[in-house]
Amino acid sequence: MATKVVMEALSPTMEEGRLVKWNKNEGDAVKSGESLAEVETDKAIMELVARGDGVLRKRLINEGDTAPVGQLIAVIGAADENIDALAGGGAAAPQAPAAAQEVEPGAAEQLPQEGAAPASPAPPAQERPRDARTSVPDDAAQSQGEASTPPQERDRTGAERTSTGSQGATLAIGSSEPGDRVRSSPLARKLASERGVELGTVQGSGPGGRIVKKDIEEAATRPKGAPAPAAAQGAPAPVAARRISAEGDYQDIPLTQIRKTIARRLAESIGPVPTFYLTAELDVERVAEMRDSMIELGAEYKVSFNDIVLKAVATALQQHPEVNAHWLGDKMRYFNRVHIGMAVAVEDGLITPVIFDADTKGLADISRESRELAKRARDRKLKPDEYTGATFSVSNLGMFGIEHFTAIINPPEAAILAVGGVEERVVAVDGAPAVRKRMNVTLSCDHRVIDGATGAKFLQTLRRLIENPLMLVY
């Protein structure tokens, strides 16, 4: 039985992928799990692996070509198997690989019907009325097991199983493919149409993001024009929870009335994320001394200013969970663990790899990790779980000679710290002018989560740590 190879969603937000390099030639034997090709996603270069054993019989796109997620790009089969039906052309009409690119999404499962030669051993195609957008991932799931769709929500105990049988996966509780249809309960759909709520603007609180009655009721009471919760801004909130969603890793704070009012009013005033900025100039004389004396101990002890800043930020966040937070629309999430996103400039944009549990790591670990992550980011080798899950982000443009800047919050995170360069400035010390190493930091805060004083207290803690770096070992 032949296995279809389709373009898989290799990042949470990937819609299409560019095939950088085929790792197998037509005729090569392949095993399930072996790398077939390198694919460039919207975030990184990833490996596409085989989901079946056999011989790579046909490659349907060329290196450099781009294919939408779900498109058939190759066929694996037995050496002597007739794959004409799958590969998109009858034996009488062999097709140039390039032509297969024009196969539009959704056509993949029509091919077996149209292209099946009379003597073809291919099984009859399953005829199910399906939406073109969802049909391809469905089909992929059939031919490739769990390759490109997440495991279906299926319960293991008799008590909790829905009685939908083994094909129950096709129900609304099945696929959670990004870009899939909005999932909602029948009741929620009815209420939404009665109350004029656009389902696309509502973030579902049910399993797998299902919109349920409660969500519609909350949305219906939100004034018109007020922003929908985070999801509507395209923020990957559910994805962001991947490595940090374990019970006990955070505390959800229900919104009080004053919080709701602040959120609504300020968002109306300034935009979806009502941001304000707090700037502080920190004295880094002692940080510089510490850094210098570490270097004197040997090159292996060399750390950057930024590493020390990351360490100090992580330590400060540990003491200020109200800044180490996400805005989730109907609640705020305070994290007990500190995962710092570190903005890294890459050739055509930026990406924020994450240093997980930074507050529990020593300077050596942070330094090594940040160096490796930055390199992998520039090489576009980051895996999705290396750049999702941050609870807070830090952006540093000091190396470009920037004294001071403001960074833009990456929702659903509630804050980001912009770090400027270290410079010598003349400042008053004990009533006399002195030349000191100074550094500006600016905290951008989502006012729905963080109030001015809250952010200021965090900066106060950060100042104490940076100006007295010995505190970092305390």
Added chain:
Amino acid sequence: MAIVTFRDALNQALREEMQNDDRVFLMGEEVAEYNGAYKVSRGLLDEFGPMRVVDTPIAELGFAGIGVGAAMVGLRPVIEFMTWNFALLAIDQVVNAAAKMLYMSNGQFKMPMVFRGPNGAALQLSAQHSQAWESWLAHIPGLKVVTPATPYDAKGLLKSAIRDDNPVVFLEGEMLYNTKGEIPDGEEILIPLGTAERKREGEHCSIIAHGKTVLLAIQVADTLAKEGISIDVIDLRTVRPMDVDAIAESVKKTNRAVVVEEGWEVCGIGAQVVDYIQRECFDYLDAPVLRVHQADVPMPYAKNLERAAKPDAQKVTAAVRKVLYKE
């Protein structure tokens, strides 16, 4: 108001209907001299004599057939099976004779009879003697299938079943015989077949159950009430005909449902209930309907495995939490 056991409630129903109508008679294994394997027929032989309380040989197909013949000529037999597991031997008379007689005789022969006996698992009776048969029997057009949960319902439903001109399958939870409940003295109790009853009033989730599992549903409802979760418990009482209106009314109110039954999952009564719910209440559902039922295995003998296989309060509670999105 007297407190009466389930078995005595059935005994009262039989006695009253036999006093009321001398065409009613009881037949089965050990029903006369031994007063019934579960003592449901206690005292009836003394009161009504051996012509109306008849001990039979161990020959279920034979005495079920005699019952069908008696009903054809105008009597109103009550056939007791020592358990419904033994009734498999008589199923041809139940399904192919009793259930089809009115239809195949073009209305000439009514079939005013009751097949009754214990149903479902008790304790450690193992695979062959621990089965709940209602989904098999409710599958058959021509039969009515009654599954009481309380002594009051048992009495009122058995009296109605005996008075019904159609063959009625009356399933008595084997573990229910000793349960007690209030039955008013000196009052004629007749509960129409095909009517459900709300056993607990609630608004957050419906639990739909029948027979023994109604007690489970009530137990869960009372426990969850302490957490502020209020459950609407619908006791079907009769699984064929089924009170679809009562189910729909409840689910339209709560928007969520858990269906509980003693039997197996596949083609179970719960599957039928879920079908009605999705047809009648589609626009009212805020969560998929979940079912709780026996594990899909022959009932194990080992005590721990038997416990694990049966529906219990923990499984029902878990299902309720799940449809409430509370986990």
